[in-house]
Amino acid sequence: MGMLDSRAIAIVGYAETRLVRRSGRSALSLAGEAVDRLLERTGVERSRIDGLATTLAMSEAGNPFYSSLVAEGLGLSVSWCQATDIGGASAGGNIIRAGMAIEAGLCDIVLCLAADAVSTQDRSMQSGHRTEYADPAGYAGPLSAFALLSSVYDHRHGLPHQALARLAVTQRNGALLNDNACEVLRKPLTEQAYLDSRVVSDPLRILDCVMRCDGASAVLVMSTRRAREMGFEKLVHPIAYAERINFDPREERDADILQSGFTDVAPRAFQAAGMKPSDMQMLHWYDDFLIALILQLEQTGFCGPGEGGAFVLAHDMGHAGELPLNTGGGQISAGQPGLAGGGVNLVECIRQLFGEAGARQVRRHGNAMLTGIGVIPYARNWGTSAVMLLERSQ
Amino acid sequence: MNAAVHHLPSDIGRPFREGLAQRRLMLQFDAASGRAQFYPRPQSLYSEAGVQWREASGRGTVEALTLSRVAPPHLADAVPYALALVRLEEGPRLMARIAAPFETLAIGQAVAVAWDASGETPAFPVFMPA
Numbered sequence: 132m133g134m135l136d137s138r139a140i141a142i143v144g145y146a147e148t149r150l151v152r153r154s155g156r157s158a159l160s161l162a163g164e165a166v167d168r169l170l171e172r173t174g175v176e177r178s179r180i181d182g183l184a185t186t187l188a189m190s191e192a193g194n195p196f197y198s199s200l201v202a203e204g205l206g207l208s209v210s211w212c213q214a215t216d217i218g219g220a221s222a223g224g225n226i227i228r229a230g231m232a233i234e235a236g237l238c239d240i241v242l243c244l245a246a247d248a249v250s251t252q253d254r255s256m257q258s259g260h261r262t263e264y265a266d267p268a269g270y271a272g273p274l275s276a277f278a279l280l281s282s283v284y285d286h287r288h289g290l291p292h293q294a295l296a297r298l299a300v301t302q303r304n305g306a307l308l309n310d311n312a313c314e315v316l317r318k319p320l321t322e323q324a325y326l327d328s329r330v331v332s333d334p335l336r337i338l339d340c341v342m343r344c345d346g347a348s349a350v351l352v353m354s355t356r357r358a359r360e361m362g363f364e365k366l367v368h369p370i371a372y373a374e375r376i377n378f379d380p381r382e383e384r385d386a387d388i389l390q391s392g393f394t395d396v397a398p399r400a401f402q403a404a405g406m407k408p409s410d411m412q413m414l415h416w417y418d419d420f421l422i423a424l425i426l427q428l429e430q431t432g433f434c435g436p437g438e439g440g441a442f443v444l445a446h447d448m449g450h451a452g453e454l455p456l457n458t459g460g461g462q463i464s465a466g467q468p469g470l471a472g473g474g475v476n477l478v479e480c481i482r483q484l485f486g487e488a489g490a491r492q493v494r495r496h497g498n499a500m501l502t503g504i505g506v507i508p509y510a511r512n513w514g515t516s517a518v519m520l521l522e523r524s525q
Numbered sequence: 526m527n528a529a530v531h532h533l534p535s536d537i538g539r540p541f542r543e544g545l546a547q548r549r550l551m552l553q554f555d556a557a558s559g560r561a562q563f564y565p566r567p568q569s570l571y572s573e574a575g576v577q578w579r580e581a582s583g584r585g586t587v588e589a590l591t592l593s594r595v596a597p598p599h600l601a602d603a604v605p606y607a608l609a610l611v612r613l614e615e616g617p618r619l620m621a622r623i624a625a626p627f628e629t630l631a632i633g634q635a636v637a638v639a640w641d642a643s644g645e646t647p648a649f650p651v652f653m654p655a
Binding site: 259260264265266267268269270271272274275278279280281282283330331332333334381388509510511 | 535564570590592594595599603606608618650
């Protein structure tokens, strides 16, 4: 058995900062706050942490020694260090990479970190096709890509406007119950207000898109054996994981731009766990754009192509509903702290599995499905897709 | 940030950029199968036979279409504009503006490359309804 299906890896604690629009702080400052909180909550001494996996930060993107900067800044001397650069899939990717390093005997206790202050300062510059072929053509960033994808969906199936409105409101209701969500987003939203919101790039509305902010999250990973030795009672195990980088570069999938790597990673993850979509008790899905949630529903086996809208309208996806989704507001309604955005979904996922989500706690919290979406390739669907299935220790 | 490094484009795309100066849309083709690829890559995506550069027909169809009210800095004054993914006759997708009113455009529409003389030098390809 591998480390996942044998439940050999455990997440023992999590912490996050509030998400703040233009905090004026740095990624390291935010990381320090999250780590302080994590150590306090877990009672683990900083000197026992001997592994570090971190997402990158757009606010520090010019620094080619980023993970070392983080280790030095946080006073960590580690025997294994990793910067995970698969975009929004990095926070989940950190967990699995940490598990691999522990299994390999390279380290014992790993801090998995996600911190970015992109709304205060963006020092990122995407060399390659973005600057040479996309920007000159009129590309205005990820929202251009998702507007173009949405236009194809609209042409083929008709955009499910009412379902998108439902998703916007459902997640906003989660943010209203989440003290860590961006303050500017913690205002009640109606479906009509979503439908009436400004179009930024047809057919994409402003409320289809995430708002960038600053924030950090931190998660502590160790072997299940070590976690038991140290007396941790609440554990969450990653039980299956699959990721795909650079999906279908030769267009062998019918040259269909709507197809993403989720058509590959979801079946692999479900098969590895011996589970199916209907076994999932809650979804913590990467939500940089609402249409990405519709496409994930259709491509991870919850429904068929073109049926995502009907699925949303047929299911209560609020925290008290039958299939809770992004219960803290997700990134759409809590904010996207740049390359640390995947940490928003990850930490809410762990908090719910631990049963610590307070007023928005879901009823059934034995397992969860976490996803990540990564980079935007040239003129294709997103390039990186990742699925992790997690389970609360019995 | 080092501005000189920032603005130095990859050597891989030099034939494409030289083509722009002559208003020729240049593509890489797999030397064995003849399958085209865009954007320019260091290898053929389709075989180990290498790539050959040839001029494209400039004809294609609109595969995805948006009216962008946001823009990169050099096009800030051009918004709103139609931005599309054009499926070239040779196979690959190319991202480009369509120099026509958005209301007159649709997915599936035939387009042909046009060269906008008013903007940058050399012009980046835009498309017009064919």
